[in-house]
Amino acid sequence: MSLSLKKIFDTIKSYKKALIAGNIVAILAALVSVPTPLLIPVLVDEVLLKKSDTLTHWLDTHIMPMDTLGYVLTILLATVFLRFLYTALSILQTKIFMQISKDVTYRIRVQALEHLKRISMKAYETSHSGSISSKLVTDIETIDTFIASTVSRLIISVLSLIGIAGVLFWIHWGLALFIIILNPLVITFTTKLARKVSKLKKEENLAIDLFQSALTETLDLFGQIRASNQEQGFFSQLTNKARNIRERSIAFGWKSDAANRISYLTFLAGYEVFRAASILAVAFSDLSIGMMLAVFGYLWYMVTPVQDILGIQYALHNARAAVARINEIFDMPIEPEFPHKKNPFTDEQVGVKLENVNFGYSEDTQILKDICFEAKPSQRIALIGASGSGKTTLAQLIVGFYPIDSGRLLFNGIDVKEIGLDVVREHVNLVLQSPKLFNDTIRFNITLGREISEDEIWKALEMAQMKSVIEDFEKGLDTVVGRDGIKLSGGQRQRIAIARMIVADPKIAILDESTSALDVHTEANLYEALEPFFEKRTTIMIAHRLSTIRKADYIYVLEKGRIVEEGTHEELLKEEGVYMGYIQQSGACNGVV
Numbered sequence: 310m311s312l313s314l315k316k317i318f319d320t321i322k323s324y325k326k327a328l329i330a331g332n333i334v335a336i337l338a339a340l341v342s343v344p345t346p347l348l349i350p351v352l353v354d355e356v357l358l359k360k361s362d363t364l365t366h367w368l369d370t371h372i373m374p375m376d377t378l379g380y381v382l383t384i385l386l387a388t389v390f391l392r393f394l395y396t397a398l399s400i401l402q403t404k405i406f407m408q409i410s411k412d413v414t415y416r417i418r419v420q421a422l423e424h425l426k427r428i429s430m431k432a433y434e435t436s437h438s439g440s441i442s443s444k445l446v447t448d449i450e451t452i453d454t455f456i457a458s459t460v461s462r463l464i465i466s467v468l469s470l471i472g473i474a475g476v477l478f479w480i481h482w483g484l485a486l487f488i489i490i491l492n493p494l495v496i497t498f499t500t501k502l503a504r505k506v507s508k509l510k511k512e513e514n515l516a517i518d519l520f521q522s523a524l525t526e527t528l529d530l531f532g533q534i535r536a537s538n539q540e541q542g543f544f545s546q547l548t549n550k551a552r553n554i555r556e557r558s559i560a561f562g563w564k565s566d567a568a569n570r571i572s573y574l575t576f577l578a579g580y581e582v583f584r585a586a587s588i589l590a591v592a593f594s595d596l597s598i599g600m601m602l603a604v605f606g607y608l609w610y611m612v613t614p615v616q617d618i619l620g621i622q623y624a625l626h627n628a629r630a631a632v633a634r635i636n637e638i639f640d641m642p643i644e645p646e647f648p649h650k651k652n653p654f655t656d657e658q659v660g661v662k663l664e665n666v667n668f669g670y671s672e673d674t675q676i677l678k679d680i681c682f683e684a685k686p687s688q689r690i691a692l693i694g695a696s697g698s699g700k701t702t703l704a705q706l707i708v709g710f711y712p713i714d715s716g717r718l719l720f721n722g723i724d725v726k727e728i729g730l731d732v733v734r735e736h737v738n739l740v741l742q743s744p745k746l747f748n749d750t751i752r753f754n755i756t757l758g759r760e761i762s763e764d765e766i767w768k769a770l771e772m773a774q775m776k777s778v779i780e781d782f783e784k785g786l787d788t789v790v791g792r793d794g795i796k797l798s799g800g801q802r803q804r805i806a807i808a809r810m811i812v813a814d815p816k817i818a819i820l821d822e823s824t825s826a827l828d829v830h831t832e833a834n835l836y837e838a839l840e841p842f843f844e845k846r847t848t849i850m851i852a853h854r855l856s857t858i859r860k861a862d863y864i865y866v867l868e869k870g871r872i873v874e875e876g877t878h879e880e881l882l883k884e885e886g887v888y889m890g891y892i893q894q895s896g897a898c899n900g901v902v
């Protein structure tokens with residue numbers, strides 16, 4: 310989907326009841342406001358110049374007979390009352406329309422979040438979090454301003470202008486025609502100015518976007534930057550970007566202010582021309598002085614609706630730019646949505662099979678080539694290979710992180726295209742070598758918000774060899790782990806991730822060098838404790854240590870994206886091929902052969 314102003318208006322139209330209520334209030338407000346500037350000037354003709362007596366006669370007969378002071382006080386009271394009533398109605402209609410506008414922008418935010426939830430990993434990897442967040446905050450804010458100004462101000466402004474035009478025609482048609490013909494010229498001139506300013510707004514938002522992206526990345530990698538002693542370089546880049554915002558904001562700030570003032574000046578110039586024309590109309594036609602003052606009053610009264618309409622043009626141009634930028638989110642490709650036709654994960658044990666699978670992160674590089682791989686239900690598989698051979702990639706395909714380019718991915722013989730990637734991820738759990746932790750409590754990092762009993766969490770921690778560590782923490786499970794788990798050691802983070810996997814109770818568990826940071830002793834204890842867990846499910850281990858590899862029922866050796874050898878430990882040893890060389894090397898490295 311993509312966003313457009315038309316779609317926004319279609320959504321607004323769906324709030325029928327609120328729109329009808331808001332419009333009725335707007336019409337009432339316009340009806341109340343339009344006659345107000347006429348009342349006092351009428352008294353000039355009737356009370357001071359004694360030219361006519363329409364209003365005074367009406368007051369004498371319908372209210373009570375009164376003198377000059379009575380007329381002036383009564384009309385003053387009526388005028389003040391009407392102005393109060395207009396203000397009250399305006400507040401009410403702003404409240405009604407505000408609810409619509411805030412709800413519409415909330416919906417846009419939710420749609421963008423829904424889209425983000427489904428974006429493909431490839432799209433995610435090339436995106437910048439800061440840029441996305443600036444779109445979700447700044448650009449949606451711009452749209453909010455636009456909706457609030459159009460929906461709540463447009464109707465009342467247009468109705469007021471139509472009402473004022475009607476009264477002006479009634480007062481003096483020639484003068485009214487003159488005003489009504491000249492006004493569009495003012496509006497056309499200011500529209501052009503608004504377009505120019507909107508370009509500057511676009512540049513300012515882009516500068517904010519770039520700054521936000523760089524800032525998020527710098528803060529995310531702050532530890533690394535400090536460790537490399539590169540704060541100076543990174544922060545001076547941020548300063549440059551902040552300077553860019555300053556330049557753009559200055560350009561937008563003063564030029565938009567200038568454009569606003571020039572628009573207003575144009576309006577004021579017109580106002581003076583119309584006042585001069587009114588005086589000429591008194592001098593050379595039948596316009597009375599009282600009515601001339603009324604025209605002055607209406608000209609002034611027109612300022613707010615005219616300015617509102619001009620403001621809408623600015624908001625419209627800014628909103629167009631914001632919509633285009635928000636669409637960059639909606640244009641991000643989403644992962645394929647496979648129907649939930651069958652669910653092999655209802656079976657007690659689930660195996661996985663890759664048939665002639667090919668995969669590349671981009672079209673021009675192929676990482677996995679013609680992979681045939683199988684982990685039968687409850688089997689324990691070891692996947693080994695040199696760094697960069699594609700082991701993690703293969704694991705990520707099984708978890709459904711990336712859709713495969715060709716071949717088939719089957720769970721208990723059912724193609725993933727009939728299962729759905731989300732269902733796969735629910736039941737297949739991958740523990741990475743460097744697990745990501747939230748800056749939240751240990752409890753949250755294990756449950757990830759799921760309802761899991763305290764008892765289960767402690768059991769998982771015990772298996773993961775983390776129980777005594779957490780018990781030693783003053784706040785226990787409620788200890789906050791810091792940004793990316795900084796308060797924990799690498800091995801502790803890995804064990805938290807293992808506890809996370811245990812409570813998730815997956816049908817297929819994949820451990821991607823998930824215990825690489827543990828000492829041999831702790832690792833041995835961990836695997837022993839995990840035995841009952843592994844027995845109940847299919848397990849795939851990406852490992853370097855011979856002690857782990859040996860326990861596997863079947864081993865695959867990956868080299869440059871291809872499976873070059875497979876078999877049991879004994880079979881592979883007999884072959885005296887890549888495997889033999891590999892374990893001699895890794896065994897020597899780890900000293901555990």
Ligand SMILES: Nc1ncnc2c1ncn2[C@@H]1O[C@H](COP(=O)(O)OP(=O)(O)OP(=O)(O)O)[C@@H](O)[C@H]1O
Pocket residue numbers: 434670676694695696697698699700701702703
């Ligand atoms: N997200 C990604 N986007 C693009 N290329 C990637 C991505 N992840 C990995 N690669 C590339 O894919 C290849 C295989 O990487 P992979 O992480 O699967 O290897 P590995 O066997 O798990 O390595 P290691 O043992 O070092 O973890 C590498 O050449 C790597 O550069």
